Amino acid sequence: MHRRRRRLFRPLPLATAAALVAVAAVAVPQLTPGASAATTLRGYADGRGVRIGAAVGDTPLTSDSSYVSVLDREFNSVTAENAMKWDALEPSRGTYNWAAADRLVNHAVAHDQGVRGHTLVWYSQLPSWLKNGNFSASQLNTLLKKHIDTTVGRYRGKVYAWDVVNEAFNEDGSMRGSLWQTELGTGYIANALRWAHAADPAAKLYINDYNIEADNAKSDALYALARQLLAQGVPLHGIGFQSHFVVGQVPASMKANLKRFSDLGLEVSVTELDIRVPLPASAAELARQSADYKLASENCLGVKRCAGVTVWGVSDTYSWVPGTFAGYGAALPYTEHYAAKPAYTGLSNGVNPKA
Secondary structure, three states: OOOOOOOOOOOOOHHHHHHHHHHHHHHOOOOOOOOOHHHOHHHHHHHHOOEEEEEEOHHHHHHOHHHHHHHHHHOOEEEEOOOOOHHHHOOEOOEOOOHHHHHHHHHHHHOOOEEEEEEEEEOOOOOHHHHOOOOOHHHHHHHHHHHHHHHHHHOOOOOOEEEEEEOOEOOOOOEOOOHHHHHHOOHHHHHHHHHHHHHOOOOEEEEEEOOOOOOOHHHHHHHHHHHHHHHOOOOOOEEEEOOEEEOOOOOOOHHHHHHHHHOOOOEEEEEEEEEEEEOOOOHHHHHHHHHHHHHHHHHHHOOOOEEEEEEOOOEHHHOOHHHHOOOEEOOOOEOOOOOEOHHHHHHHHHHOOOO
């Protein structure tokens, strides 16, 4: 079972990093700053009118020029890794810290990148004053509405899509027993979507979750909820499939599952793609990872109403995987030295309609 935590920055062991660089040098042609835009991920995505995105941390954005160079060259969309979560924005009640979120939005505007907002309503990364406040249901409802009004309103017209509700389900399809579910009931989801739509009618509004890529109990429950919300006229526009995979385990039913959501008239997006491998990563595993990146991206982009694919990071230096899954890593398209891995080629071939 996968539960996301605050992303940890942990460099790969030097031996593993060196092996990845060696494999990448053999397997992947290196892009240069002067490369044609048409041969980048961004160029391919622009050419077919979809998003290719990356989750962005404030630390590398402000301190790592190599990271920023790759980000701006390869991606036409960015997602705030942590900067737009409630604990980051309002660490003390009524006291806001917009600095990191504003930096990301301003950077995106300056580099012609779309911004995906992440996330408005989640059970995790809530400020302590909220988690431990013993608020009544009425008070929580008011606080949630204010948070959505304030956050979405600040970035109105600058964020093309919001992950409004994040990780609302258990693996068996039951509703997760979060602060919101326990105190407000399932109706909090419809209310959050309505409030977000009122704050920015132009933004696409998503429910986002993990382990819903396959046709299973969890995705069945989300499908049923989506149908119900649409029937009620709730402004739900898309479903985000996080897609945190283990190498060799992209679900066989993924494309058909995304299609059934698309057939409801909803956008579908891969929102947090990474594919972790056991460390040290072998050449065979990196080759399989490349094939998985191609398959996962094609599974979405081959479906009508797929809005795009976002990877959860740029390089292995800043990946959350090693700090969460012991013995795994090397999950992203670039090494810690910003050499393109076979995974980059796989992703590129998945995004390039002519590959």
